[in-house]
Amino acid sequence: MCACRTDTTEDIASLVYQATSQIPEGMVTTYGDIATALGDRVASRAVGEILSKNEHPLIVPCHRVVYSTGEVGWYGGRDKGSERKIELLEQEGVHIVGGKVQDFATRRFRDFCIDPVLKWMRDEQDRMAAQVIEEDTFGKLEYIAGLDVSYEGENAFAAIVLMDWEHMKMVEERTIQCKITFPYIPTFLSYREAPAIRRLIEKRPGAVYLIDGQGVLHPRGAGIASRIGVGLDIPTVGAAKSVLVGSVQDVDADSSPILLDGRIRGWALRQGSKATYVSVGHRVSLDTATRICSRALKHGIPQPLRRAHELANRARREAST
DNA sequence: GCGACAG
């Protein structure tokens, strides 16, 4: 057992390195085991990405982290294969037979002592979800805004585009640049993008904010749109380019309900090959959220979101010039 | 090779 809990939100990467450093010589673990120690196995790929950038290969023994199948996996770059990794493990008494760890089950170390931050985040998501209001609690609709983020490594460019609801004309646009170190982990997107997005929002009466990602159409009902909505107490809509949870009833229809736990929790809006998956963020009914996105839809994407996406990309390209 | 868990 272990009861470590960091006082501040520690960087995920340093927790991964902490865990990796706890693997004893002669033992191995998996990316999923480290993710589980972080609090959620869905982070396994993020763990792999972090370890692939390990700058101290022998001090932080990432060669002791293998696939859940027992396969060794690559080391020192995908192009370099697993030769070196096998060599290091053999030196430590871990035998590799047919590309797999021999006696994998007994060699497997899982007794990590790191702060399970993702568990605390899940708890927070549960609390957020309980605060979501799925009704229209804003005045007359005057504006819709779209928000998105573009990346160049840890350099992030967030953009907002505000449009007039009646004439669907652009009213305002703005971008910011910032560093984002929190990795992309499915179901935890808001911890990566919400801080940047929040900085762009100045509460404007009559505005509904469309956010690139899910609202309540999330395993815990706390997608990025809901988290931002509840956090800032503003009307938000989740408008995603793909599905996270739930099933689209009619995949071919221009408009189809998305069911989750036997209830309609979202709508799929399609234009040709492109689709937008709409769900309530906060303080908006599903009906209103869907109407807003439908009317603003262009090329399968609500216009303010499409423009915010383009704007964020433009800001990124212009910055690297 | 398939299926795939937002960005």
Next chain:
DNA sequence: ATCTTGTCGC
């Protein structure tokens, strides 16, 4: 999300 030539579709 990004890596990226030529390709595909409206």
